[in-house]
Amino acid sequence: MAEDLYERYQTAAAAHRSHHGTCTACTDTERCPAGQRLYSSFARLQTAYLNRQREQRR
Numbered sequence: 001m002a003e004d005l006y007e008r009y010q011t012a013a014a015a016h017r018s019h020h021g022t023c024t025a026c027t028d029t030e031r032c033p034a035g036q037r038l039y040s041s042f043a044r045l046q047t048a049y050l051n052r053q054r055e056q057r058r
């Protein structure tokens, strides 16, 4: 479901943003293990979402 994917993508983006905003170990160039985990799930969902968008636009 596209909406479900979008919601998960937005949730992951928000989780990563809020972690990045509060975590002192995360910087622009380095991430703590938790930040890295949040970032990679956000990046994976973003890629999946953008691929879905591209397919639908044909």
Ligand SMILES: [Zn+2]
Binding pocket: 019, 020, 023, 024, 025, 026, 031, 032, 033, 034, 035, 036
């Ligand atoms: Zn962190």
